[in-house]
Amino acid sequence: MTDGHQQPDQPGQGGVNQPRPRRRWALWAALAVVLVVLTCGVPAVLLVGVVSDAAGRPAAPRSDDPAAAAARRLGERMAAQLDRQASALLTGDRAGFLAIAEPTARAALTRRYAALRTLRVTVWRPESDGVPTPVDGQPGEWRLPVAVEYCFVVPGCTPSTVLIGTRWRAAGEQPRLVAVEESRSTPAGARPWEVSDLAVAVGKRAVVATTPALRAKLPGLLTQAEAAAKVADLYAVGGAPPDRYLVFYAGRAEWQRWYGGGRPKWTAGYAVGVGGGRHDVVLNAQSLVPGGVDDLLRHELTHAASLPDRGYSDQANWWLVEGLAEYAGADGQPVGRYEGLAEVRKLVRGGWNGRLDGLAPADGAADDRVGGSYGVGYLAVRHLVDRYGEQRLLDFFKAVVHERRSADEASEQVFGERWSSLHDDCLSYVRAVAG
Missing domain, CATH: 3.30.2010.30 (Zincin-like)
Known part of the structure; x- marks a missing residue:
């Protein structure tokens, strides 16, 4: 979505009548769906409809097959290598960070190490409960999907997560990292x-x-x-x-x-x-x-x-999400100074069905259609703020966007008014401002 x-x-040069x-x-x-596509172009991990642990990562298959058991043990050794690399990253040990990798992988890893250190990485937790799989056409090479939790600057943050593919060469008790493939998570x-x-x-x-x-x-x-x-x-x-x-x-x-x-x-x-x-x-x-x-x-x-x-x-809520952001972007300026009023006027007079839930522009929409859509969202939110205050607007936003309640239910709960009536009031305000 x-x-x-x-x-x-581009702004005009000089003249008070030039538009900003x-x-x-x-x-x-x-x-909610996260798909990791590895460099071979084949979907490697789809976290929907598979057995997973509490963190949402694919769980290792249970099997008494000797080959599966050997693969699990190999995966455990790979995980231990990634833990060593994580410790080196957090302590600023570049040599240790690179030590688990083959020479061909070190240039890319050096760049990644430098970028993460520059961003002041404070948490780096690689985890994989999956089993490595052989790489087709590359004897002795294995692929292992890894989920990494990370934080920058703040040690105690709630970490973000990135899903990446790693490739390894089995080399005795210490598998060697061949490549870390960039995330292609959706x-x-x-x-x-x-x-x-x-x-x-x-x-x-x-x-x-x-x-x-x-x-x-x-x-x-x-x-x-x-x-x-x-x-x-x-x-x-x-x-x-x-x-x-x-x-x-x-x-x-x-x-x-x-x-x-x-x-x-x-x-x-x-x-x-x-x-x-x-x-x-x-x-x-x-x-x-x-x-x-x-x-x-x-x-x-x-x-x-x-x-x-x-x-x-839900695209029906686009007007509210973008309207709030436009309201914050305007930073208290008078409504008459909003830059998109001409575009709002054009949209209101034609090309729109008059419904806030149908306001979102298509990816290929013309510039004036896009500008008018954002402007209508801004004016609708501005009207609700003027009438009920910012806190109740945020309560409405929370009910609709966070709690995924209908606009009808949220309006009754927060504003004590039917949404159909408030919707029409917002439209009347938009038309009055647009002129």
Whole structure:
């Protein structure tokens, strides 16, 4: 499930009548199904409909077959090697981190080690309860799926999880790591620290990372992210705000690769669930214009603060999820200064059925359709806040998005009003503002 925002238009030069650049963003919500596709292109682990342990990892098959028992023992030795590597990573021992690997794997592992250390990794727990399987056409090589729990900066965080494939060569009592394959988990895809060299700036509430080529952007981005975090913290739903907001600033190539790429063409940024109640944020360096970063960060960090761990899957709630983020992005500015009013006006006058639950734009939607959709969501949320206050709006958000109650039930519970009546009131407000 995707939803998103378009890239800002280029601003005009001079003249008070020039329109300000518009901005749109995308949220890629986390899904319950996690599929790891290894480099051979064959689905290796599908965590649905299989026997699993309490953490959701595939459980080892039970068998008295000697070959299966030998494979389990080999898997245990691989797990012991991964534990040694994890200890080396956390203590800053690069030589120890590389020691379990074959020479051909060390260049990629060196890069991964450097990226993780730069991000100040504090937790790294690889676990696998599965049994390694032979690699076709590679005698003596084995593949083992591994779930890694990890934290950055904060030692006591609720860890995120990444599912990766590892390949090994059986070598006596100490199997050797041949390759660590990048995660292709749906929807998160490959994390930046898996595939890129990184430069990082760490603040009190935010961590900002990019490639070394864009390192000069980090001080300014961190200042903006710290300011946006203070706003986003106000819209935490279902618990405390994130301990840190993690923001990745992507160049052209990284935008196409990090977290799987493939976002709608009008996307300038997105938030993606990575487990542990966390959502990483990615900004498109090629799309941003001066003056458009602050509200973009407020918007995306609000997604990270407000969304449940599993994200949301009902497109009927798109208006509420994006409307809240737009409301936070506006940061209290008067409604008349909202940049998308012209697009709202065009949408209201044609091309929309007048239902909030049908507001989400298609991936290939025209820019004005996208802008109008976000604007209507913002105005609907703004009307509910003006009428009932921010806390009751957040209570409604929690009931609908976190608890997955119907809008009818949530409205009766939170507002004491029928949703059909409130829905019509929101539309009347949108039409009145749009003019």
